[in-house]
Amino acid sequence: MQTTNYVYVLNNMVLTDSEGRWLFTENLVSQEDVRAVYELSLQPEYPVQMLVLDSLINGLQNDVLTLRQMLAGADDRVFQLLARASQLATWQHDHCFCPRCGTGLIQHEKDLAKECGNCGLLQYPRLSPCVIMLVSDGDYCLLGHGHNFVPGVYSTLAGFIEVGETAEAAVAREVFEETGIRVKNVRYFSSQPWPFPHSLMLGFTAEYASGDICIQPEELADAQWFHVDELPDLPTSFSISRFLINDFIRSRGRVPPAE
Ligand SMILES: [Zn+2]
Incomplete structure (x- = not known):
């Protein structure tokens, strides 16, 4: 028992x-x-x-x-x-009220859901799918520094998937929008639930295809190509961003840095 x-x-x-x-x-x-x-x-x-x-x-x-x-x-x-x-x-x-008729929602008897007692609409826990991607060019990887990051820390690029968009298309779009870089060979890596507040991170790798870095200043403070032997401070060890970067480091025959 x-x-x-x-x-x-x-x-x-x-x-x-x-x-x-x-x-x-x-x-x-x-x-x-x-x-x-x-x-x-x-x-x-x-x-x-x-x-x-x-x-x-x-x-x-x-x-x-x-x-x-x-x-x-x-x-x-x-x-x-x-x-x-x-x-x-x-x-x-x-999520306390029905988004269709405004009635207070009640817990569904069996499912992990809330139900409107007036119109019957069901509400399930919210999940927001995001793509997060390690873009490489030989021994270099493309990392960005967000406006709210700890100074000196660079991370893989990421963004929400648009309605009606595939995850692979979102990878290419986000990289281009944020940095002006075109990518090819987008490949699924792994995923991670990311509770800030309700994301599902879908990790990908991609390779450089064309373009020069031109950051979108509303999205990023900086983006750079970093050589595998000269990486900046990296994101927290439990994030999929770090898993992607560590995988890149290992794939180039190096050992990821300790925490
Ligand atoms: Zn309702």
Whole structure:
């Protein structure tokens, strides 16, 4: 018999105790304090319930660790749990009324969805697909510095997929819009749920085809070609951007830098 674990959320925040723990083996709250319950784990042999609260109770806090701090160093299973908890909490918090008729939504009995009791419209948790891509040209890769980045840090380019667009087309469009570079040989790499607040990052590699760097100043502060032996400061180790860059480094026979 597997023990159920519990994660508690309030508004769009995953709560911790005073020591930063957020996954609990015991149920800390009574039924009347729980507004909604979601199954968090995607592995049936490892049940984890997410309990949505109306207020802080029992020593739980919302200001001990940020989500980024919780995700740092997380293994795949923990990352999945936290990403799902945060995205479901945001959806639970932000989607309260029917977008068609304005009636308050209620939890669907069986599905992970909310239902309008008036017109019947179903609302599912929101996912925003993004592409993120490592563009290479021999031993060089194209990285950008965003306006809100930590100084000195460069990352792979990224952007949201437009309605009606394929992911591959989005890769080519985003790279061209942000840097003026045309790419070829767009290849899928891997994906990562990115709970800031509800993205699904689809990672790709692509090769330089033509053009000179001409940045779109609203999107980027800078973009440059970096040689594999002269890379700038890189994004956090748990991001797919870093996985793409590390893969580029390894594919050129080098060893990725430690954290
Ligand atoms: Zn409705």
